[in-house]
Amino acid sequence: MSTxxxxxxxxxxxxxxxxxATTLSSNFDTFLTILTSQIQNQDPxxxxxxxxxxxxxxxxxxxEQQIKANSQLETLIKxxxxxxxxxxxxxxxQTVEIDSAxxxxxxxxxxxxxxxxxxxxxxxxTVTDAAGKVLYSKTGETAAGDHExxxxxxxxxxxxxxxxxxxxxxxxxxDANSKAITPxxxxxxxxSGIDLTYGEPALTxxxxxxxxxxxxxxxxxx
Numbered sequence: 001m002s003t004x005x006x007x008x009x010x011x012x013x014x015x016x017x018x019x020x021a022t023t024l025s026s027n028f029d030t031f032l033t034i035l036t037s038q039i040q041n042q043d044p045x046x047x048x049x050x051x052x053x054x055x056x057x058x059x060x061x062x063x064e065q066q067i068k069a070n071s072q073l074e075t076l077i078k079x080x081x082x083x084x085x086x087x088x089x090x091x092x093x094q095t096v097e098i099d100s101a102x103x104x105x106x107x108x109x110x111x112x113x114x115x116x117x118x119x120x121x122x123x124x125x126t127v128t129d130a131a132g133k134v135l136y137s138k139t140g141e142t143a144a145g146d147h148e149x150x151x152x153x154x155x156x157x158x159x160x161x162x163x164x165x166x167x168x169x170x171x172x173x174x175d176a177n178s179k180a181i182t183p184x185x186x187x188x189x190x191x192s193g194i195d196l197t198y199g200e201p202a203l204t205x206x207x208x209x210x211x212x213x214x215x216x217x218x219x220x221x222x
């Protein structure tokens with residue numbers, strides 16, 4: 001069975017400290033080459049202003065110190081992730097509620113929850129594929145509060161949804177004045193593993209891989 005990731009891609013603001021150090025070294029070598037050439041070819045009657053070169057050397061030194069600090073920070077972050085991963089071992093086998101409207105269907109029923117902030121006049125629960133195509137829909141609960149929706153892969157057109165594929169729940173609800181009510185969605189699943197290969201600690205479940213930060217609550221042992 002494939003394991004689909006619902007972890008948001010890691011945002012990167014630029015090169016890593018190792019890449020930055022390599023670039024700085026190359027730039028510094030170029031700077032020294034240019035400086036040596038200028039000194040060798042300077043006019044003895046009008047020597048170059050050494051203060052300019054001193055300022056540039058100070059700037060290079062400052063950048064080097066910043067790169068070293070970034071490298072140490074990267075090491076601390078990796079260490080923190082490893083520590084968090086070890087502490088997450090207690091989640092193995094536990095049932096959790098995850099802030100996600102998406103889930104992988106592996107042939108076993110998917111349990112979603114949706115919360116209505118107020119009573120609705122009407123509510124429709126739909127399941128869509130990655131392209132947004134509605135595959136299944138039914139009338140939902142209309143009372144304010146939490147509601148559970150279990151989908152076993154059933155399709156409106158008949159048959160069962162493809163396995164090892166991501167699907168999403170959506171609830172459209174209106175109040176007595178026909179104004180839209182915005183519900184909150186979540187997924188209830190069981191933690192089967194810990195994954196530290198992402199930029200943040202993640203939990204492996206039968207419904208996919210999710211960021212630990214998206215866990216809303218630990219519910220019970222499975």
